[in-house]
Amino acid sequence: MIDIRTFMLVLAIGNIGFAMLMAGYARTAAASPALRVWAWAKLVQGCAHLLGWLRPDLPWIGVAVAANTFLIAGAASEAAAYCTFFGYARWRRVLYPCTALALLAMHGARFAHASPNTLVILMSMIIALYTAAMAAILLRPGAGHSMLQRLIGLNGLAFFAAMSLRAYSGIAHGHMAVFAPGAVQSITYLAGYLLMIVNGFGFLLLCKEEDDQQMARLATIDSLTGLVNRRAFFERTESARLLATRLRSPIALMMIDIDHFKRLNDRFGHATGDEALCLFAATAQQTLRDHDIMGRLGGEEFALVLPGTELEGAVLAAERLRGAVSAAHMSVSGGTYGMTVSIGVVVIDPNEHINSALARADHALYAAKSAGRDRVEVGQSRLRVVAG
Structure with missing residues (x-):
């Protein structure tokens, strides 16, 4: 014992x-x-x-x-x-x-x-x-x-x-x-x-x-919005792209920008701008599927990857997101403020590098802003870009 x-x-x-x-x-x-x-x-x-x-x-x-x-x-x-x-x-x-x-x-x-x-x-x-x-x-x-x-x-x-x-x-x-x-x-x-x-x-x-x-x-994770940050977005997107290539499955990409964000910052201050970014992120997450990948690339620019989604489905998802953001309002001094977003949509081609797809989506985003903002534009296909 x-x-x-x-x-x-x-x-x-x-x-x-x-x-x-x-x-x-x-x-x-x-x-x-x-x-x-x-x-x-x-x-x-x-x-x-x-x-x-x-x-x-x-x-x-x-x-x-x-x-x-x-x-x-x-x-x-x-x-x-x-x-x-x-x-x-x-x-x-x-x-x-x-x-x-x-x-x-x-x-x-x-x-x-x-x-x-x-x-x-x-x-x-x-x-x-x-x-x-x-x-x-x-x-x-x-x-x-x-x-x-x-x-x-x-x-x-x-x-x-x-x-x-x-x-x-x-x-x-x-x-x-x-x-x-x-x-x-x-x-x-x-x-x-x-x-x-x-x-x-x-x-x-x-x-x-x-x-x-x-x-x-x-x-x-981006500390402000809770979305994945730029580095993590590229890593996860590359993994999703490689998987889509192996499965011969489509994969869509969006570039998203909050309209007149600088004006909002200048008028109401950076704290209000941060609140707008958080409101956008929360609204966007409510429209996403579990396997979608959304990241903050910097400032008011965001990117969204939709695995298993053709161009038509991606455009519908972009319109749904645009409508949800337009319906969301935040309180500011003297009233409420409604945000809008411009979105560029492309489908990532097999074996296309993510930077190339982002460039095409960014061109589409610029076209949406040039056409009046608060809209969705589809980017050119990769073949047309190369041929041009």
């Missing part, structure tokens, strides 16, 4: 070490609030185990009360970190009252002179419930789980089973105590050690994974 007191010291050092590791990571990265909460949770849990290790040498009731308080607060903080990480908005309404109730039950039982066996059963049940809640968050139905997330969740379920077994053993046999040796105690502390290692590194990797995804989004 393992030495429970020594194992408690190992858990204390491990949790405090993880708290220091996460605090260091938080200082060198744009850490989420969840990571900071998690670091505090590990620190509090480490202090709880350290106080538990000291209890035989400091047999004061205050040490036991502090150890139990820190252990429950640490478990609650860990649950709070998961709720924060996964974006739960109202977790405080549930977690705070439950934690207060758990503390009241634990300390009430102690000051009512409950037996050590009863106190162990009660604490085991409290920690088991917190662990079950965290596992439920990680493994909730309907959410896309990464392998890392599933591993952490299953590890939490294993610890929940160990704590439940500990509580059951105390109820069934009536001789459970904090430092009492036995197979159930050994299983519980080994499961706790595994939980500390897997969840400690796991949560750190989850935060790193989220940071990497955020960096990838920043590298590909």
Whole structure:
């Protein structure tokens, strides 16, 4: 059998070490609030185990009360970190009252002179419930789980089973105590050690994974409109073009420009201009299919690729987009402002470079502006451009 007191010291050092590791990571990265909460949770849990290790040498009731308080607060903080990480908005309404109730039950039982066996059963049940809640968050139905997330969740379920077994053993046999040796105690502390290692590194990797995804989004998304930026647009369009060539499927391209955008900026200011760009992007996204590719090339110029679309379908889509933008209005000083767009449409020929197709669409866009704006023009075919 393992030495429970020594194992408690190992858990204390491990949790405090993880708290220091996460605090260091938080200082060198744009850490989420969840990571900071998690670091505090590990620190509090480490202090709880350290106080538990000291209890035989400091047999004061205050040490036991502090150890139990820190252990429950640490478990609650860990649950709070998961709720924060996964974006739960109202977790405080549930977690705070439950934690207060758990503390009241634990300390009430102690000051009512409950037996050590009863106190162990009660604490085991409290920690088991917190662990079950965290596992439920990680493994909730309907959410896309990464392998890392599933591993952490299953590890939490294993610890929940160990704590439940500990509580059951105390109820069934009536001789459970904090430092009492036995197979159930050994299983519980080994499961706790595994939980500390897997969840400690796991949560750190989850935060790193989220940071990497955020960096990838920043590298590909226009921060103002939420559309893909110029570089990402060219990369995705080239992939779509190559796929269309292999499948011998049509692929259409639009160049889109907001009419009189400079006049809008000069009259109402750049903040209003930014609002107009955002309104256009939001309106356009409502008319797109999931696999369409729309990007902001710069300023008020946008491009849209429609895979699997012939010229006739592309013109209909362009007219639908033009009408939706015309119907959208935004508030400006003194009233409302209605935008219009001019659109040039072409079909990308097989093996045509994207720059060539963009040039043809841009010529069509210029023709739409020259013809009075707020209209759709079809670009010349590639053969006519080359022949000319």
